[in-house]
Amino acid sequence: MSELRETRLEKANALRDQGREPYALLFEPTHRMAALQANHADLPNGEERDCTVAVAGRVMTRRVMGKLAFFTLADETGTIQLFLEKAALGEAFAQITSLVDSGDLIGVQGILRRTDRGELSVKVSEWTMLTKALQPLPDKWHGLADVEKRYRQRYLDLIVTPQSRETFRRRANTVSAIRRWLDDRAFLEIETPVLQSQPGGADARPFETHHNALDLPLTLRIATELHLKRLVVGGFERVYELGRIFRNEGVSTRHNPEFTSVEIYQAYSDYIGMMELTEQMVSSVCREVCGTTTLTYQGTEIDLAPPWRRATMHELVEDATGLDFNSFTRRDDAATAMQAKGLHAPELADSVGRLLNEAFEQSVESTLIQPTFVIDYPVEISPLARPHRSKPGLVERFELFIVGREHANAFSELTDPVDQRQRLEAQQERKAAGDLEAQGLDEDFVTALEVGMPPTGGLGIGIDRLVMLLTDSPSIRDVIAFPLLRPDA
Numbered sequence: 001m002s003e004l005r006e007t008r009l010e011k012a013n014a015l016r017d018q019g020r021e022p023y024a025l026l027f028e029p030t031h032r033m034a035a036l037q038a039n040h041a042d043l044p045n046g047e048e049r050d051c052t053v054a055v056a057g058r059v060m061t062r063r064v065m066g067k068l069a070f071f072t073l074a075d076e077t078g079t080i081q082l083f084l085e086k087a088a089l090g091e092a093f094a095q096i097t098s099l100v101d102s103g104d105l106i107g108v109q110g111i112l113r114r115t116d117r118g119e120l121s122v123k124v125s126e127w128t129m130l131t132k133a134l135q136p137l138p139d140k141w142h143g144l145a146d147v148e149k150r151y152r153q154r155y156l157d158l159i160v161t162p163q164s165r166e167t168f169r170r171r172a173n174t175v176s177a178i179r180r181w182l183d184d185r186a187f188l189e190i191e192t193p194v195l196q197s198q199p200g201g202a203d204a205r206p207f208e209t210h211h212n213a214l215d216l217p218l219t220l221r222i223a224t225e226l227h228l229k230r231l232v233v234g235g236f237e238r239v240y241e242l243g244r245i246f247r248n249e250g251v252s253t254r255h256n257p258e259f260t261s262v263e264i265y266q267a268y269s270d271y272i273g274m275m276e277l278t279e280q281m282v283s284s285v286c287r288e289v290c291g292t293t294t295l296t297y298q299g300t301e302i303d304l305a306p307p308w309r310r311a312t313m314h315e316l317v318e319d320a321t322g323l324d325f326n327s328f329t330r331r332d333d334a335a336t337a338m339q340a341k342g343l344h345a346p347e348l349a350d351s352v353g354r355l356l357n358e359a360f361e362q363s364v365e366s367t368l369i370q371p372t373f374v375i376d377y378p379v380e381i382s383p384l385a386r387p388h389r390s391k392p393g394l395v396e397r398f399e400l401f402i403v404g405r406e407h408a409n410a411f412s413e414l415t416d417p418v419d420q421r422q423r424l425e426a427q428q429e430r431k432a433a434g435d436l437e438a439q440g441l442d443e444d445f446v447t448a449l450e451v452g453m454p455p456t457g458g459l460g461i462g463i464d465r466l467v468m469l470l471t472d473s474p475s476i477r478d479v480i481a482f483p484l485l486r487p488d489a
Helices: 002-017 033-039 091-099 147-152 154-160 162-183 225-233 271-290 313-321 331-340 352-363 417-432 443-451 463-471
Strands: 048-065 068-074 079-085 105-114 120-131 208-211 216-220 238-246 258-267 294-297 300-303 309-312 372-378 394-402 405-412 456-462
Touching: 002 091, 033 048, 033 079, 048 079, 048 120, 068 091, 079 091, 079 105, 091 120, 147 154, 154 162, 162 238, 162 258, 162 271, 162 463, 225 238, 225 258, 225 443, 225 456, 258 271, 258 463, 271 372, 271 394, 271 405, 271 456, 271 463, 294 463, 309 313, 313 352, 313 372, 331 352, 352 372, 405 463, 417 443, 456 463
Parallel strands: 079 120, 309 372
Antiparallel strands: 048 068, 048 105, 068 079, 105 120, 208 216, 238 258, 258 456, 294 300, 372 394, 394 405, 405 456
């Protein structure tokens, strides 16, 4: 590799000696590759079109055959062949064939020609070195076989893997489509703080930092929920924020400590209204981005057309295990019954409701392939959700599962400030007892609730997992341009 780099440095110096700057300031293409391919599809084989064009991009392949050479030039939209002829270029032919390598960025000018084999080409009359690449591209036949290298050197992955570029293009389109869908329905996107003195809105361990000028300990936000609810208290009836969230947790195919979510709050709605919003928005975004609501994910067909299945956590657990958690009043009885079924009952799950959630995660979650709203959660694991209107001990909450993983979480929001204080105090006790993911008590948030928040439905959707679904990506690292990785030893 060092020898290749030295050779390319020598070529850069040779370009300077010949009066060609190897790192140009400017070039103005007249066309992009995809547009040329589409607009001149009618050009017959073996003919030229007296249409002068200027194109720029990266040299992907090169073939030199005596007095002729063929390069493949790629821009963001696609590729086109460069037809290089010594008779037309004169001395410039020797320069471009000897000093330009694959990976270099060049600009060319010429007319269009379709070869006898049917390849649309630019018959080059002038060329300009734009950027001399000192590092070679990966082998064109094998690409980046090392998955870790794809993530660590994403720029190489994007150059040589068209599917990676398409994934991130589809991600950008998904984000834009979500924003348009919400904006069209009178939701306002309002930014909330990333640096917070009291993290809340989720059970998660925060990243900690420090503000030097104020000598103030701060954390990165683990959710946008509590500040968006403050905005609802302030009179905004439809608000959302699409942005980055930070949780000090492990790295896996489903988790990255820095990820993207959208949180949406609608006054005078509830969790049923949020289910309807979720169905409509996700199916609409899928149709806009993918052209259909029927997808194939890792070999399994997924149908996102509404309506989606709705089932309670109790029903799903009983169907999977035969255990009716409504029949348990003591935590130990539930734990014994779980163990008899081969399920783990951890000590930290200190109530029947927490054990119900454990049984769900162990026996049900991975089986929910088609879109399913799992509804009516235990109050113990839902400190910010409203008590269920008819089922004591439960709250009005749902999580959306597709392909065996959670994609969304929503509540009828808790608006009773006294109940909210009690629940957050209980969370704070768990935190003091060593639960690093338990929430603390945000006094200002409780004060905001005392001012009065209208009945509200709230919803959070993980953007990264949604994009995984829409791009058939098996790992969250495939849809995050620069995922967090362990240091390369």
